[in-house]
Amino acid sequence: MTYLDHAATSWPKPPAVLAAVCAAIERGGNPGRSGHRLSMQASETVYGCRENLAALFGVRDPLQICFTQNATESLNLAIQGSLAPGDHAVISAMEHNSVWRPMRAMETRGVAFSIAEATAEGIVTAKSVARQLRSNTKLIALIHASNVNGALNPVREVGRLARARKIRFLVDASQTAGAVPIDVEAMQIDMLAFPGHKGLLGPQGTGGLYVDGAIRLAPLKQGGTGSDSENPLQPELAPDRYESGTLNTPGIAGLNEGVKYLLDRGVDDVQRHESALGGRLLAGLASIPRVRAYGPASPSHRTGTISWNIEGRDPVLVADELDREFDIACRAGLHCAYLAHQSQGTGRTGTVRFSLGAYSTEADVDAALAAVQSIAQGGTQ
């Protein structure tokens, strides 16, 4: 199979990821609960993953990273934990439903929000964000790279703007964690939400949120943390405050191996790899009659996620044909990001999306281009 759906979940995973998941299940132990060796070993694994994630994102204190089930939970924690009635927030026109929907829900609780527009290529400039700021703006939430068309946003500039105005800055790194270098200090990011199962190459059911040490969020859930048990209230300490209940230890063990792979290889190398393949894919799509690709033309302004359509063809049916006739896996439709599609003029039709990963090859790209060419020419039904 030619797998071009890494924006949904990366596949295959490094063999060490699978081995670590199995080993954690075989070994057992609930981290941070009991004092026996199995429990302590499990907690060593969890802390090791925190430490490696901190190294990957330039976080000084690994305890500022809490584990979640996925980026959606991280974004909900950051948004719901930050905003109170009377507050205002700014999001962008390129956001995923995992930001848009929580913000719409917060509206019913007396929180207002504005949407910063994107350019025709899908990029949200700092100027566009600045135009939406109000005196009561407490949060700016920005997707680092679009899951629809791969457009990379100027996070560093928006971080500078947010810090100058003393506004909390949340970055959704669902499409960039492990694929684009991220340094929370240099980018002045206050909260970074990331999934474990995409660019970080871990299993599904893993994710996390970096929360700057000066920030104290209202937790999404309350319960057992293995600490401060006599206290009827949730502990103040991070990450315990945000991690009630037993963690996904096998998943985190696998995620740890994915992160170690990236630390060894270097995220900048992954970015170069995906950028080169993305350039090849974009150039190839541009050369096929009746095919239109969306998003930035320059590889330096985008990730390896590319949306496209064939004139007059339903993207879902095209993706189905790619799967059935050409053994190519990709995703079509609105990609849970209606706001972004609306902004880019594809809200009614949707698009077909190819997304590259750390293990993608030139052969994958060439197979995809040959298949698109064939479908666009009406070669298969």
Place this chain on the structure above:
Amino acid sequence: MSLPVTCLVVYASLSQVHRVKRHLYQSGVFVDMVRAPQCLVRGCSFALRCDETLLPAIRATSQELAIEIRGAFAEIATIGYSPLP
């Protein structure tokens, strides 16, 4: 000659214990992690267990990392635990 004394340094959470332990490890100092006995702290807590000669290093590392020590205790066979200053 007095026998070496074993100490328990108690923290609020296991994550904190890990952080201090890892920093010590990177400096070549090796210590154990244990559940803190219920008689020392109410509720669930964890501790570093070490020879008393390592106590200054543990205190210094905790301070450097801004991690609060909830208590330091000497293990004494006859009476259990004795608080350390």
